Amino acid sequence: MTRTALTRLTLTDFRSYGRAELPLDGRPVYLIGPNGAGKTNLLEAVSLLTPGRGLRGASLAEMGRRLPGEGQGRAWAVAATLEIDGEPVRLGTGTEVAGAVRRTVRLEGETVPPGRLADHQRQVWLTPAQDRLFLEGAGDRRRFFDRLVFAAEPAHAAHASAYEKSQRERMRLLTDGPADPDWLSALEARLGEAGALMAAARARTLSALQNEIDERGDRPFPQARLSLSGPWEQMAGQGVATEDIEARLVAALASARERDAAAGRMLTGPHRGDLEVIHAEKDRPAAECSTGEQKALILNLVLGQAARLSRAESGPNPILLLDEVAAHLDRRRRAALFDEITALKLQAFLTGTDEHLFEDLKGRAQGVHVDGSSLAYLDTE
Numbered sequence: 001m002t003r004t005a006l007t008r009l010t011l012t013d014f015r016s017y018g019r020a021e022l023p024l025d026g027r028p029v030y031l032i033g034p035n036g037a038g039k040t041n042l043l044e045a046v047s048l049l050t051p052g053r054g055l056r057g058a059s060l061a062e063m064g065r066r067l068p069g070e071g072q073g074r075a076w077a078v079a080a081t082l083e084i085d086g087e088p089v090r091l092g093t094g095t096e097v098a099g100a101v102r103r104t105v106r107l108e109g110e111t112v113p114p115g116r117l118a119d120h121q122r123q124v125w126l127t128p129a130q131d132r133l134f135l136e137g138a139g140d141r142r143r144f145f146d147r148l149v150f151a152a153e154p155a156h157a158a159h160a161s162a163y164e165k166s167q168r169e170r171m172r173l174l175t176d177g178p179a180d181p182d183w184l185s186a187l188e189a190r191l192g193e194a195g196a197l198m199a200a201a202r203a204r205t206l207s208a209l210q211n212e213i214d215e216r217g218d219r220p221f222p223q224a225r226l227s228l229s230g231p232w233e234q235m236a237g238q239g240v241a242t243e244d245i246e247a248r249l250v251a252a253l254a255s256a257r258e259r260d261a262a263a264g265r266m267l268t269g270p271h272r273g274d275l276e277v278i279h280a281e282k283d284r285p286a287a288e289c290s291t292g293e294q295k296a297l298i299l300n301l302v303l304g305q306a307a308r309l310s311r312a313e314s315g316p317n318p319i320l321l322l323d324e325v326a327a328h329l330d331r332r333r334r335a336a337l338f339d340e341i342t343a344l345k346l347q348a349f350l351t352g353t354d355e356h357l358f359e360d361l362k363g364r365a366q367g368v369h370v371d372g373s374s375l376a377y378l379d380t381e
């Protein structure tokens with residue numbers, strides 16, 4: 001386990017912030033301020049220190065500071081110092097021109113591919129956008145679960161993007177008219193390889209997460225029974241070798257060309273997998289539970305993954321981003337959440353509109369008042 005903690009965060013022309021600096025001591029951080037004060041903006045900035053589009057999935061142009069009368073957002077930057085086993089490393093990301101469609105990532109001043117951020121950063125997050133996770137389509141649940149997989153296995157993102165690229169190309173060939181069968185076979189071979197690796201990684205995370213949740217049995221969050229509904233993930237979960245899943249997926253795709261062409265989409269493969277969550281004590285699907293219970297179930301998954309990663313033998317310990325979570329929990333669950341965060345020594349970033357929500361965390365965390373564009377420490381000792 002590599003101990004990592006952000007010790008300084010600097011935002012430049014990012015969302016509502018002109019220039020803001022936040023020195024950190026590695027303990028959890030709670031951000032308080034009224035609606036619209038810029039709390040989520042700050043969490044989003046932290047989330048951009050990992051590869052991907054951050055916790056809002058926003059475009060780069062949207063994130064640049066836009067003042068009244070300015071047509072487009074400015075070029076923006078998020079810089080951080082990350083201590084890795086006590087050694088400071090400088091990380092930075094942002095755009096170099098206003099409205100840019102590409103972002104740059106710097107590690108110790110050198111430009112590197114965004115994927116390199118995953119060498120030093122693991123993050124797990126929960127935001128209000130996930131409140132309806134159990135009620136809406138499979139796509140959001142798949143993305144939510146894939147993020148948990150990605151936090152454990154950064155290569156998952158590369159497999160998923162290789163898969164999506166080949167999927168789009170295969171559909172284009174199938175729908176654009178007579179397709180070159182050799183080219184189709186080559187794409188299906190790539191889909192088989194990336195798809196089998198994705199299914200295997202999802203099955204590994206599912207089983208490790210289920211064990212973690214089972215062991216955490218006495219915590220005041222509802223117990224969950226997890227499963228993945230896709231046949232490819234199920235095969236992986238039953239111990240079918242990855243090469244065999246790959247061969248079966250390639251064969252299934254080859255025999256489904258006409259059907260997929262007629263449907264205009266690929267009808268089988270891990271892009272269709274879904275995460276199913278059952279409230280174990282009630283033996284009821286999450287979608288049929290109360291709003292508060294659903295929130296506590298998702299939190300149990302997110303915390304379970306953070307706990308598992310924080311005890312892993314290798315890799316950086318995770319940073320946890322919890323946007324507007326505290327306000328949705330009763331006091332007992334809130335206290336349990338804070339105890340867990342401090343016991344695991346997680347650098348968590350939590351937001352809320354009222355200071356009293358974090359009463360039980362005082363003395364164990366840094367409190368920050370967020371006010372539109374400035375940040376001020378609260379006296380929390």
Ligand SMILES: Nc1ncnc2c1ncn2[C@@H]1O[C@H](COP(=O)(O)OP(=O)(O)OP(=O)(O)O)[C@@H](O)[C@H]1O
Binds near residue numbers: 014036
């Ligand atoms: N590109 C931008 N340029 C300038 N301001 C922006 C930009 N994007 C968002 N904002 C502003 O940031 C504010 C929203 O901040 P944020 O979502 O962080 O609030 P919050 O403190 O999390 O609020 P809540 O408690 O309501 O969730 C809004 O006032 C919005 O206008």
